[in-house]
Amino acid sequence: MKNTILLLVLSFIASNIKGQSLQEVTDIGSTTSNTISINTGNEGLRLVGNSYLSFRNAGNLSRVGYLQHDGDNLVISSDVGNVRFTNNVGIGTIYPTQKLTIDGSIKINGQSRGLFIQYATLSESLNGASTILGNNVKAGLGNNTVQRFVSPDDPGSYVSLNYYHGITFHTGVASALNTDISSTDNEVMRITQAGNVGIGTTDTKGYRFAVNGKIRAQEIKVEASPWPDYVFTKDYQLPSLQQTEQHIKENGHLPGIPSAAEVKANGIDLGEMNSKLLQKIEELTLHLIEKDKQIQKLEKRMSSLESKSQ
Known part of the structure; x- marks a missing residue:
């Protein structure tokens, strides 16, 4: 008799238990603080049309960001704060080796747009921080240094944009890889902050154009007065x-x-x-x-x- 009563109770409980679908949970506005795992081995979550995945503030449920495909492009947008990637990001490649690795061309379009490079590691005399734009050369670990870092067979070259010296050009960098060398080595030309140009010399002595070496030209015109x-x-x-x-x-x-x-x-x-x-x-x-x-x-x-x- 007891067994019969127990079976009846269990049958009653089972008949009143009804599983809720994800749609039903959504319709009644239910939320969960538990982890939702999707492990299908293929497509796990499908957003149709202009639907998007939104991120909400835990307090007032206001939207703080979203992920959406608008029919033409995949849009990653942050309504509050920035979009931040903590590891290497690859565009056009599945093997990014740096914080940002791009296999392809970069187009910067529009007025007042540009490529902003901040906190270069090279520091030169009189605390004139530099930005290094180089081929097989990057800023070194110490002050006033650079390093060759990619190919041991190819000599490096670079341009240094410096607050104090102006723009300096360096070629034929043949030092050992990943070894600091002086940023004053291998300089072949500079444009000073005053706009003077020096080739083979770092001191233009106030002249617009100074060359330490021979010059060959087909024609030189000098304006002299009075004749x-x-x-x-x-x-x-x-x-x-x-x-x-x-x-x-x-x-x-x-x-x-x-x-x-x-x-x-x-x-x-x-x-x-x-x-x-x-x-x-x-x-x-x-x-x-x-x-x-x-x-x-x-x-x-x-x-x-x-x-x-x-």
């Missing part, structure tokens, strides 16, 4: 040959022309020097003209004397 046509004006005081001779004896060079020691120490200004040389040529031309007149007079006088003596 010494004033030598041919009537009020120009032409130095006499005697004055020029005296200056040479006393100084060892032409008047108005720098000495060899001055040229060695300071170099020459091409435009200014061409102007000075032309001035001397014009002065010499005037002297030649005058001497030619004197010779012509002497020739006439000699011819006259010869005629009288016959």
Whole structure:
């Protein structure tokens, strides 16, 4: 009899127990603090149409972010805060080796858009932090250092954007991999913060363009002023040959022309020097003209004397 009563009780309980589907739980607005596991081995959760997976605030249930495919693109949006990835992210690759690995091109479009690189690890003199843009080169671990880090067979090159030095260009970096070397090594050119350009030198001495080495060009145009046509004006005081001779004896060079020691120490200004040389040529031309007149007079006088003596 007891067994019969027990079976009746169990049958009654079982007849009143009804499992709830996920739809029914959703319809009545039920929530759970338990973990929901989906383990189907294939498609586990299907969102149809413009449905999306939303993330809600635990207090007021306001939306703080969502995941949705709008028919064209997969949208990951954060209504509050940022979207954060803690591990490596790959775009176009399933094997990201860095925090962000991209196999493909990057397009930055729109006004005031750009690539922002912050907290470069290279620090140079006078606390001028640098950003390194390099091929086979990255910022080193210590101050004022860089490292070659990818291929041991290929020399590295890089551009350093520096608060103090300006923009410096470095080539032929052939140090051991993952070894700090000085960031002042292998520099071949720089553009200073003042806009001056130095090739083979780090000191432009205030000039717009300074080169430590030879230059080859098909044409160089130098604008020089004033041009010494004033030598041919009537009020120009032409130095006499005697004055020029005296200056040479006393100084060892032409008047108005720098000495060899001055040229060695300071170099020459091409435009200014061409102007000075032309001035001397014009002065010499005037002297030649005058001497030619004197010779012509002497020739006439000699011819006259010869005629009288016959």
